Amino acid sequence: MVDSPRIAIDAMGGDTGLAVMLAGAEAAYRQDGALRFLLVGDEAAIREALTRHAELAEASEILHAPDRIAGEDKPSQAIRRAKTTSMGLAIDAVKTGRAGAAVSAGNTGALMAMAKLALRTIKGIDRPALAALLPTLGNNDVVMLDLGANTDCDARNLIQFAVMGAAYARSALELAQPRVALLNIGTEELKGTDEVRDAAAMLRQADYLPLQFTGFIEGDRMSRGDVDVIVCDGFSGNVALKTIEGTARFVADLLRRAFTSSLRSKIGFLISRPATELLRHHLDPNNHNGAIFLGLNGLVVKSHGSANANGVANAIRLAARLVRDDLTRRISEDLANFDTHKGPEAVTA
Amino acid sequence: MVDSPRIAIDAMGGDTGLAVMLAGAEAAYRQDGALRFLLVGDEAAIREALTRHAELAEASEILHAPDRIAGEDKPSQAIRRAKTTSMGLAIDAVKTGRAGAAVSAGNTGALMAMAKLALRTIKGIDRPALAALLPTLGNNDVVMLDLGANTDCDARNLIQFAVMGAAYARSALELAQPRVALLNIGTEELKGTDEVRDAAAMLRQADYLPLQFTGFIEGDRMSRGDVDVIVCDGFSGNVALKTIEGTARFVADLLRRAFTSSLRSKIGFLISRPATELLRHHLDPNNHNGAIFLGLNGLVVKSHGSANANGVANAIRLAARLVRDDLTRRISEDLANFDTHKGPEAVTA
Known part of the structure; x- marks a missing residue:
């Protein structure tokens, strides 16, 4: 330490x-x-x-x-x-x-x-990933990766992202067994690309890792606080991240229009200002600033x-915080643990 | 007609x-x-x-x-x-x-x-796509496709989606020259997957089609009203669509919490209710209901x-409206037009 x-x-x-x-x-x-x-x-x-x-x-x-x-x-x-x-x-x-x-x-x-x-x-990692914390309705933020470092990802990349994301969540969110989900376009086993399905099949068996694999998550559930880590390829991750930003701004813009549309709504807005300030604080990206290359x-x-x-x-x-927690060492240890069980050819280079 | x-x-x-x-x-x-x-x-x-x-x-x-x-x-x-x-x-x-x-x-x-x-x-189409209309800050909705029918798409699929999406926008949005953009993780030519870059290169040259290709669009700009058609593979399209739904609900939930957090904010909310009803109406998915298989x-x-x-x-x-506009014939005509210029091997089966 x-x-x-x-x-x-x-x-x-x-x-x-x-x-x-x-x-x-x-x-x-x-x-x-x-x-x-x-x-x-x-x-x-x-x-x-x-x-x-x-x-x-x-x-x-x-x-x-x-x-x-x-x-x-x-x-x-x-x-x-x-x-x-x-x-x-x-x-x-x-x-x-x-x-x-x-x-x-x-x-x-x-x-x-x-x-x-x-x-x-790090030994055992094919490609680093960009991870960030996003706000949720739950008590904790959610870790999301990759956010654009890798546009095409195979199952092995996704599994490495899951291991890194879980290590990051243990440190940044102080969780012993982070719940990890793969971003997909449905929750049934047959949904999605080969890469996503193959990664899910392997993660379902990796019960010795300090993470809880909860299956697939769809785009509309990401902010619910049901999971701690969301794993995806860099293309859809970047699309999702920017879509969250754009939609939050879109709703805020509509709200501003609505609140300034009449004298009555302006008065209502002024009265409820402490409430909307709270909302602004929660959505302010400065309060969730800091993406990390894992x-x-x-x-x-x-x-x-x-x-x-x-x-x-x-x-x-x-x-x-990540320096104090020695995140780099944690990730290496988790990868070594994964290797011991599945053989290096399964997940790591 | x-x-x-x-x-x-x-x-x-x-x-x-x-x-x-x-x-x-x-x-x-x-x-x-x-x-x-x-x-x-x-x-x-x-x-x-x-x-x-x-x-x-x-x-x-x-x-x-x-x-x-x-x-x-x-x-x-x-x-x-x-x-x-x-x-x-x-x-x-x-x-x-x-x-x-x-x-x-x-x-x-x-x-x-x-x-x-x-x-x-339709002759000339390899795969049908699922398209929907999404609300924007502009005067018009935006057409988005594919939304989940095809998880993996090559450049040819994406170009066919662009042609079908533009025909749909001409009918549903009554636009002569819809502005069409490809969803990507940056706006520079070098960004994104091979498929997206190749599709962009071909669309830049297709100036005889009744559409205006405006290049790449990122997830945070989709609701701005700058474009009329957003083209993407079914995986990232479905992720983006559901992320929009989820984020809009997330902000609405935070807003509800904020407005019910104190007596003062409750009173402010009641006074500005007509404004928030307007917002609710704008975001109500029932007002944008109806996805179509193109x-x-x-x-x-x-x-x-x-x-x-x-x-x-x-x-x-x-x-x-689509029956009256004979959308199916319109799409066939646009595809035939594209074929005349590029040869059938370029875009269509």
Whole structure:
């Protein structure tokens, strides 16, 4: 257990940039004084900004990076600049052990490509996956993966995602036996693609893993809180995630129209404002910020490009928790456990 | 143009059964006195129920079916009972020309299998697709397909879906040049699966078709009203559709919790009730009821299993409009047009 995790912050990534990243780091530090930071980016700019964040300055070191990855940079271009960019050097700090985890709000494709190249996948994992926490009606968030790292997935990939997602849920959600379901277009055994059916058949027998496989889940049940981990290929996972975002915004827009459609409804809205603020808080993506690349030899957390300081602080807290829980080791142990029973050819490379 | 379309009603299908199907047919008839009905099911039961629907009785004939398809019947079992069930005989009435379209609220898998077997696919279509209309923030609904008929789709399937979806949008939404987009996990040309990229490359060149190809669309933009037709494989389409349903219900549930959390918020809610009723009306699936199997030699509309009479009436109105517009012929003509330019091997069988 690492008591004082040091988090490498890609200070130059994201739409909002340095000011929000530092404000987020300071907010996280105020809540957890054991945190330490490695602020990676333009040294002069960081030093100047830190004059407005005296508390954070005490807990931080600066690592100078002369260059930064832009939102439109292609992954193939980005990886050639790993040694000079704030994103590349933040990941490198994880590789060398100078930091326990890296947090970046930059370009997802570039971050994934650089992290994979620098940190390599855990033994037994064919492909890393992008996982996030989504709100539910239950007491807990739900872990969902893959969210776009892998457009085509076979049964073996899906099973590895299930193992990684369950390890993540044990750490992030503090559950001993997370309930894991495969996303499908029906709940009967015959529904869906070959890949999904084959993965389900294998997971049904894997009763020695510290997870409870509950079968298939459909898109309309994902927010009910019935399961803790939802496993899918990166194409349908990305479609589902963005559809949730789009639909929540759609309903909110309709609601806004409805509430401003007459004087009477405006008055009603003003009176019930504390209630709608509660709703807004629950749906605010900043309160669920921080997607993680699972399956690498090191922790890299992706903060949303447009997250505010509160969102960045949540991503940093998530990173710190996963460092303390040694998530990478947990995943390796679960995979080794799976191998012992099924033989390496069944699930892992 | 068919002035008085006759619609075959599977009177025994769905969760709600005969009473709702007949009430829905009567509601549709009140709005459109030119409609005629073929009520397919248990003759004694229908005759008895019609005593409470005198208006509908005037415009209806009864076709006796001794058996019915249940919700749990497998498609493979259902097709063996095509000659005795209300669902099978309603489809058969379309095949023989006794009705212009069939409407059923029964088991989707069984309906699709029976319709495909009885009506066969249009020349030039490899696989029929399930299409529905979804609400948007714009002035029009958006057509989405495929919604679950085909879990794996190649580029050719996707292009055929685009052509059928555009023909459907021209009829159902009265648009001359529907804007068609492919669902993907990014908007750049390099994003997504091979199938989606290949389909996009072909659609970009198909400028002689009566549609406007607008490229890729992501899940978070589907409800914005920027496009008229969204094309996808049946797996991600079904995931997206159900995710929309689930998220809308999730937000509504949170809203209900918020509004009942205090006396103050309850009062605010009561005052703004007309506004929230407007929202409820906009999101009510009954107002968007009626999915259609595109690509068959005949029109079959699927009403939601739990639709109310208003929902059934909407499905019937949709069926009548598509009969009047001769949608099947329109799709065939568009496919022939596509063939002329690209050669049959490019897109059609």
